Amino acid sequence: MNTGSAPATVLHPVPYHSQWASPELVAAIIAGALDAAEDPLWPKYGAETPEEYAWWSWRLCGMACLRMCLDHWQQTVPTAMDLAKECVEAGAYVHRADGGLDGLIYGPFAAYATRRWGLEAVVRPALPQQEIPQLLASGRLVVLSVHPSIRTLAPEPPRKGGHLVLAVGATPEHVLIHNPSGFPDRSQQFAPVPWTDLGRFYAGRGVVLGPGA
Template sequence: MVLGALGRPVPPIHQVRRGVQAAGGYVETPEGIRGLIYAGAVTWLAGQGIPARILLEQSAQDVARLVEAPARLFIASVHPGIRRPETPPPARGGHLVLVFGLDAAGALRLHNPSGDSPATQADARLPVAQFQDFFAGRGILVG
């Protein structure tokens, strides 16, 4: 998602996964691949010439301020229930979305490729306060 959002060519997803895994971004266990390890993802992004850093203890309002700047993206840890934002989540985190800006009303704009409808996948919009319900307070600032 980051490469495409930055206007770069997007290689096949498994090629990206292998690169991120080689940089320590994924660990394979007997049960399968463990979730994204931020430090490895940041290392892989740096290898692509893309500056990135891990941010912890952030609020949704912090994310809104961060993505106001042009060419700044935020890979956010959210509850997967963000696919149906009308239903409050039982927890926060465990799923990643790419926050890439604000709309005219101040809602966060995000890409969630695993959304269950077009409205929850590409350029989904969510008010900052509602995003906070799903947001784990951590992620990767890109740019």
């Protein structure tokens, strides 16, 4: 991959946050071996009940990415539920009549991240993967829309997008991601995804975040 004038390697020491309260239980939860409501750390999520936690935990990959950015650039790291409720008010999540949830909606989310947290947030509906190294080298972090099976580098994902991860580094061979639904000791923190594999998961869009003024 041609990375232009970007350095050969860039890596930001971003703290990791899972979209579940117990990162070590993610594999069991995704496999259906454990109901998310049984996560013993659910109160740390900011939910009022285990059921509320379980419902939201499957949907807050974007809030996990935001928490990582806030932990990296600021000292304030609200709970996932606190952020989710604010994003509902901001229009970045929209409850549907059928009980589902639309979001993360990039435009309202970027406006919220700028207004509420003073971040620089730029929506990129078209973001070629060749630009990611330069963005990282400039001090930004990049939220990428990928298929969740990126956690295992599945050979044939059914589609692109549907899940958000945070690009925190790049080498000539890999993009390094923090995956909110990654598997422990395998694909959660600084997980290397070969540039040659990224395209089959990556929907070509995302949000570029910076620390602001």
